[in-house]
Amino acid sequence: MRLGLIGFGNIATTLIGLLQNGGLVPEGLVVQVRPGCGDKVRAELETRCPDLAAEVVSDTDDLLAARPDLVVECAGHSAVTSYVPLVLQAGIDVLVVSVGALADAALQTELTKAAQQGGARLILPAGAVAGVDMLAALGAADAVSVRYRGTKPPQAWAGTPAEDALDLAALTEPATFFTGTAREAARCYPKNANVAATLALAGPGFEATEVALVADPAATGNIHEYDVEAPAARYSIRIEGKPSTGNIKTSVTTVYSVFREIRNRVGPVAI
Numbered sequence: 111m112r113l114g115l116i117g118f119g120n121i122a123t124t125l126i127g128l129l130q131n132g133g134l135v136p137e138g139l140v141v142q143v144r145p146g147c148g149d150k151v152r153a154e155l156e157t158r159c160p161d162l163a164a165e166v167v168s169d170t171d172d173l174l175a176a177r178p179d180l181v182v183e184c185a186g187h188s189a190v191t192s193y194v195p196l197v198l199q200a201g202i203d204v205l206v207v208s209v210g211a212l213a214d215a216a217l218q219t220e221l222t223k224a225a226q227q228g229g230a231r232l233i234l235p236a237g238a239v240a241g242v243d244m245l246a247a248l249g250a251a252d253a254v255s256v257r258y259r260g261t262k263p264p265q266a267w268a269g270t271p272a273e274d275a276l277d278l279a280a281l282t283e284p285a286t287f288f289t290g291t292a293r294e295a296a297r298c299y300p301k302n303a304n305v306a307a308t309l310a311l312a313g314p315g316f317e318a319t320e321v322a323l324v325a326d327p328a329a330t331g332n333i334h335e336y337d338v339e340a341p342a343a344r345y346s347i348r349i350e351g352k353p354s355t356g357n358i359k360t361s362v363t364t365v366y367s368v369f370r371e372i373r374n375r376v377g378p379v380a381i
């Protein structure tokens with residue numbers, strides 16, 4: 111497989127390590143980075159994976175010219191908006207990790223149309239959360255309700271509107287600073303709304319998915335809990351994901367989820 115990456119931060123670099131360790135080194139790698147970052151990323155790739163035929167570009171035309179079989183977006187919302195429609199229109203499947211970007215209804219429509227026009231697929235991985243398979247399956251048949259609660263250590267909420275509601279450094283017990291819909295959560299906390307958005311997309315949508323966000327000084331990881339109620343089943347999930355070393359906001363499980371999607375595409379058995 112020829113793999114394309116948009117972004118070369120925590121998820122991208124950890125993913126390359128997982129692919130190498132899992133015996134799934136891509137035949138070719140093309141990485142789209144921000145203009146001006148090319149030399150640094152080339153040097154890093156040379157150190158991390160000297161045997162990998164890697165190309166570093168800063169323009170989507172050059173990414174497309176490399177004809178990757180799959181592009182993984184692991185950069186952020188602006189990259190989803192600016193580049194992903196072009197890649198889908200070119201007929202290349204895109205796995206979008208920054209799922210929270212789809213809380214923008216116009217962007218969600220644009221991406222869906224681009225995938226249809228290009229004959230490509232927009233792939234939304236489970237990311238940091240488990241049980242999305244059952245939620246999506248139930249949601250297709252039944253009316254489901256989803257209540258999600260996301261808990262992170264106080265420092266993981268630094269630089270967000272949580273700082274206006276709470277003195278994060280002084281917390282001695284868990285504090286819920288946001289309750290609302292998945293749409294509102296994604297608007298106010300875009301870098302922390304991927305799980306809420308994934309549940310909304312797999313389940314009852316952005317308006318009907320209830321979200322609570324919590325800062326907990328006792329939390330050692332990123333905790334995702336949710337309850338599903340549907341006529342066919344009722345279930346609750348709790349995941350305590352370890353934060354990545356490269357980005358405290360990102361659970362390591364997210365990278366494993368992306369790795370699984372790639373393994374399922376190239377392996378003889380998909381699970």
Ligand SMILES: NC(=O)c1ccc[n+]([C@@H]2O[C@H](COP(=O)([O-])OP(=O)(O)OC[C@H]3O[C@@H](n4cnc5c(N)ncnc54)[C@H](O)[C@@H]3O)[C@@H](O)[C@H]2O)c1
Pocket residue numbers: 116117118119120121122142143144184185186187188189207208209235236237238239300301302304305308356357359360361364
């Ligand atoms: N779906 C999920 O469950 C889930 C979980 C965690 C993180 N995420 C999302 O995954 C994305 C990446 O996370 P990360 O931990 O690797 O972040 P990171 O900050 O470590 O890496 C992102 C990289 O992308 C680069 N980048 C940003 N905009 C770019 C652009 N327009 N063009 C090219 N490069 C660009 C940045 O310079 C950075 O190097 C974030 O959007 C994050 O919200 C999703």
